[in-house]
Amino acid sequence: xxxxxxxxxxxxxxxxxxxxxxxxxxxxxxxxxxxxxxxxxxxxxxxxxxxxxxxxxxxxxxxxxxxxxxxxxxxxxxxxxxxxxxxxxxxxxxxxxxxxxxxxxxxxxxxxxxxxxxxxxxxxxxxxxxxxxxxxxxxxxxxxxxxxxxxxxxxxxxxxxxxxxxxxxxxxxxxxxxxxxxxxxxxxxxxxxxxxxxxxxxxxxxxxxxxxxxxxxxxxxxxxxxxxxxxxxxxxxxxxxxxxxxxxxxxxxxxxxxxxxxxxxxxxxxxxxxxxxxxxxxxxxxxxxxxxxxxxxxxxxxxxxxxxxxxxxxxxxxxxxxxxxxxxxxxxxxxxxxxxxxxxxxxxxxxxxxxxxxxxxxxxxxx
Numbered sequence: 001x002x003x004x005x006x007x008x009x010x011x012x013x014x015x016x017x018x019x020x021x022x023x024x025x026x027x028x029x030x031x032x033x034x035x036x037x038x039x040x041x042x043x044x045x046x047x048x049x050x051x052x053x054x055x056x057x058x059x060x061x062x063x064x065x066x067x068x069x070x071x072x073x074x075x076x077x078x079x080x081x082x083x084x085x086x087x088x089x090x091x092x093x094x095x096x097x098x099x100x101x102x103x104x105x106x107x108x109x110x111x112x113x114x115x116x117x118x119x120x121x122x123x124x125x126x127x128x129x130x131x132x133x134x135x136x137x138x139x140x141x142x143x144x145x146x147x148x149x150x151x152x153x154x155x156x157x158x159x160x161x162x163x164x165x166x167x168x169x170x171x172x173x174x175x176x177x178x179x180x181x182x183x184x185x186x187x188x189x190x191x192x193x194x195x196x197x198x199x200x201x202x203x204x205x206x207x208x209x210x211x212x213x214x215x216x217x218x219x220x221x222x223x224x225x226x227x228x229x230x231x232x233x234x235x236x237x238x239x240x241x242x243x244x245x246x247x248x249x250x251x252x253x254x255x256x257x258x259x260x261x262x263x264x265x266x267x268x269x270x271x272x273x274x275x276x277x278x279x280x281x282x283x284x285x286x287x288x289x290x291x292x293x294x295x296x297x298x299x300x301x302x303x304x305x306x307x308x309x310x311x312x313x314x315x316x317x318x319x320x321x322x323x324x325x326x327x328x329x330x331x332x333x334x335x336x337x338x339x340x341x342x343x344x345x346x347x348x349x350x351x352x353x354x355x356x357x358x359x360x361x362x363x364x365x366x367x
Contacts, residue, residue, distance in 0.1 A: 052338035059107040059326030105330040114321040115233035122230035124164035129171035137248040156210025180209035242274040249308030288317035339367040
């Protein structure tokens with residue numbers, strides 16, 4: 001005879017098994033939901049990073065397009081409602097647009113004129129290895145105005161010359177006896193070779209003897225590597241740079257004998273000239289070489305530095321090399337941020353307003 005039904009103990013075992021299975025399935029489902037959420041969050045973050053990257057890039061192209069159609073001075077006026085410009089007396093002149101909506105994100109833009117700075121690469125001619133004494137004075141005087149120790153700055157400038165000059169047949173290499181040479185760098189605990197060529201970034205000067213963190217923090221915003229020559233735009237240069245450039249106008253660039261001395265333009269006179277230029281810029285944003293010489297003559301008629309000024313001050317006062325930083329932000333809570341640093345070159349206008357020259361991108365770095 002077959003026994004019907006199930007005993008209480010058997011029913012209890014079945015219930016226990018069901019509960020265990022349900023618990024396991026619940027854990028699996030919860031894990032699946034969790035990992036699905038994680039995967040979705042990763043995908044969303046990845047998408048936002050890509051979108052933010054494209055937004056930052058679009059900011060660079062927006063500036064390039066605007067610069068193609070307008071001069072920097074016109075662009076400054078065009079963005080005057082949106083931008084906030086740094087004090088052009090003590091800081092670097094710039095255009096800053098703190099929040100510019102593009103798509104579903106926000107892009108902040110900063111445009112700096114590289115012509116407002118002293119070009120370190122212009123210190124040594126890359127074809128002849130000849131040292132430009134005017135640029136040498138500019139770096140030394142800039143360092144002095146920044147309260148850098150004189151011995152430290154002289155060591156750096158001498159070492160920078162040896163870093164920049166190249167092995168050229170018939171030209172002297174490592175020509176500064178007081179500057180660091182290959183052996184110094186190879187003898188360091190973490191050795192590296194001397195560059196023997198132009199700087200690829202301002203940050204590279206940290207590798208050169210004489211430069212330390214304190215010196216770099218003081219000088220980094222006033223030097224550049226990009227303009228194709230040493231001429232500085234007095235339309236945008238800060239006071240400290242103009243003073244160094246004015247002092248350098250007293251010496252011959254490549255002559256065997258120095259024809260003058262930086263002290264020929266006293267510090268107070270250089271300060272007065274720079275201040276007069278700042279005042280002129282309030283009404284006239286373009287300060288060409290002719291206007292610079294007029295202001296010098298008004299401040300001190302005895303200064304005969306017009307010939308030197310022709311070599312160090314930009315002729316038309318209009319900018320052609322710009323560094324641009326675009327920072328894109330996507331999202332309100334814990335936003336995704338991407339930045340692009342670029343350097344743009346605007347060739348001289350051909351005079352054809354209907355077809356202005358294209359703005360070239362000469363440097364690009366994504367952060």
